[in-house]
Amino acid sequence: MTIEIRSLHDSFGAEVIGVDLSRPLDAEEFATVHRAHLDHGIILFRDQELTPAQHKAFSRRFGPPEIHVVSWYRLPDHPEIIVVSNKKGAEGKPLGLEDAGRYWHSDMSYLPTPALGSILYAVEVPPTGGATMFASMHAAFDALTPERKESLSKMRAVHHFGSRWYREKDKAGIRPPMTKEEEEKTPPVDHPIIRTHPENGRKSIYTGGFTMGVVGMAQDEALEFLDDLDAFMTQPQFVYTHEWRAGDVVFWDNRCTMHHATVYDAQKHTRHMHRTTIKGDKPF
Numbered sequence: 001m002t003i004e005i006r007s008l009h010d011s012f013g014a015e016v017i018g019v020d021l022s023r024p025l026d027a028e029e030f031a032t033v034h035r036a037h038l039d040h041g042i043i044l045f046r047d048q049e050l051t052p053a054q055h056k057a058f059s060r061r062f063g064p065p066e067i068h069v070v071s072w073y074r075l076p077d078h079p080e081i082i083v084v085s086n087k088k089g090a091e092g093k094p095l096g097l098e099d100a101g102r103y104w105h106s107d108m109s110y111l112p113t114p115a116l117g118s119i120l121y122a123v124e125v126p127p128t129g130g131a132t133m134f135a136s137m138h139a140a141f142d143a144l145t146p147e148r149k150e151s152l153s154k155m156r157a158v159h160h161f162g163s164r165w166y167r168e169k170d171k172a173g174i175r176p177p178m179t180k181e182e183e184e185k186t187p188p189v190d191h192p193i194i195r196t197h198p199e200n201g202r203k204s205i206y207t208g209g210f211t212m213g214v215v216g217m218a219q220d221e222a223l224e225f226l227d228d229l230d231a232f233m234t235q236p237q238f239v240y241t242h243e244w245r246a247g248d249v250v251f252w253d254n255r256c257t258m259h260h261a262t263v264y265d266a267q268k269h270t271r272h273m274h275r276t277t278i279k280g281d282k283p284f
């Protein structure tokens with residue numbers, strides 16, 4: 001079957017039509033999907049049905065898996081998959097993280113070698129709400145003035161998982177504290193604010209929700225600076241909002257996009273998703 005690529009937004013995002021992710025892609029199909037991912041930043045596949053093994057097999061074509069630092073919301077027997085869900089198991093125990101990613105961020109930017117990309121598979125979705133917004137950091141970089149590109153390219157931001165975890169924990173009150181081991185595994189790291197994509201060569205702004213400071217800048221000033229940058233990067237012209245259907249698979253590139261989950265009525269409806277994450281490399 002011929003693969004068709006259909007644009008989702010003026011500056012990024014595409015739907016890939018004619019691919020069944022449950023079976024291995026041949027070399028030509030893989031090359032087309034890989035190219036679409038590099039060209040569009042996020043790619044959408046509709047009407048998929050994936051077992052955890054099939055989900056992991058497709059993800060591995062792009063690189064080794066990254067295991068999430070927080071252990072309790074990994075899928076049992078499949079540590080490469082995290083569960084984003086409001087479903088409860090035996091004795092009311094959450095099956096996944098209900099309030100995942102409700103702030104602009106790039107997944108695992110807090111690691112010394114942050115994630116290349118993430119592949120989120122929608123198993124059950126609510127009839128309304130629960131959309132995911134995506135922002136193109138390539139498009140945001142391109143829109144900067146030459147002076148701003150120059151000044152930002154000399155700066156580094158500090159990323160820290162724990163600061164964000166506890167901020168979200170305080171906000172919604174449904175997250176448990178991190179374990180000491182999880183905290184020790186995720187010390188603050190710093191990355192360049194402007195990074196160059198290792199595969200397509202384009203530049204992007206690389207900050208977002210795990211950034212908690214700027215190297216060499218006073219903390220209050222840094223937080224205001226990062227908020228301003230966030231507001232710049234998430235202007236409507238850089239944002240695509242994805243309304244999920246069950247069976248959707250979205251593969252986003254964490255090196256050049258950010259995303260932001262939105263709320264839904266978790267008392268009335270179910271939203272249940274599986275995510276794999278692919279290891280990336282050190283930003284430069």
Ligand SMILES: [Fe+2]
Pocket residue numbers: 101105106107259
């Ligand atoms: Fe995320």
